[in-house]
Amino acid sequence: MTAEKILVVEDEEDIQELLRYNLSREAFKVTCVDTGEKALKQVAAEVPDLVVLDLMLPGIDGLNVCRSIKTDAALRDIPIIMVTAKGEESDVVTGLEMGADDYVTKPFSPKIFISRVRAVLRRRTEPAPAEDGVLTVKDLSIHPGRHEAKVKGQKLDLTFTEFRILQILASRPGWVFTRGQLVDAIRGEDHAVTDRSVDFQIVGLRKKLGDCADYIETVRGVGYRFHDDA
Template structure:
């Protein structure tokens, strides 16, 4: 049985070749693109299970590619792992805010990238068939883990994968206070490095999208966040 199909968008051909070699060695089906424009074209023409996206691309840069993918209903479910040489918080936060699932900073070990890819694909596969998980009903807010669906007053709310995981984690334990580190650890795993600012971005996005129900996500100064019981 063939493994997942992965699209690697990377303008440095030696890095592209290295990533391609290591992913293919693990059994993944790999396609490459050396520009944002080419990557978007391939993503629209062929089915992929994950995209490895360099942020520092000439022309159409990685953030623009990420935005285009997440704004396309047919492509939005595809998980994205960003790679960046800059390691700047602003780039990471923007990418995560757009819906990217993870990131690695160059130079990186192929083993680290492989571990992140496996973790993201595993989280995705585990999230899809979770129909047996209990549906959470909290006033006007309904969270359906099996369908990755959120309703407010009976109306669906479009959340990114990460926003959904954060909301489900907090709402399933109303009244409990969690630090940013605990939230990241629960949502992405303890091998994931992220800034406090990136967690705050997810919370801001959730509050905005949930409308009045967003007030249930409370900031506990000096500690973290909780979902109001």
């Protein structure tokens, strides 16, 4: 099996070496660059399976690198994990809205970092669930056609918005969805939803999920995700 290619974009030597060492130890093929300009040239020269992208870079910053990749039809499917410093919550939200897949905050555990990398690569190869098919995750089953959700076989009494939020989160376990992304998905059905109301909907949804309430994880300052045990 061919080793998956990972491009690390990080200008701090010690962190770059930490990432390179841990990824190489897991048998990934790793290329490291230290500027946004070099990152874009490398991506164009050899498309990686994943980009690990520091947001604070000299020259072209990480957000603009992310934007360039995600707006290029030939490159936009490349998954991106952002590496951020504390206090960059607004940048995290912006990056996720652009299409980045996940993020880790400095300082981070190498073990957790590798787990995030594997989860993102695994999700890249997983087919999206059929819109009209039954989605089953853990003790939860969701039937879009019937607009019905059950926990351990028991039907849940959900509002339209609660059902849509649950369906969106459960369709991609481990993915972080910002409040804005959830709002946009629901507004597509011409329902009035705001960022603040998403929080209230989550509170109500968790109550109805009962023992399974912890399936929905709050990502502080960013949004929500369906808990990924892996």
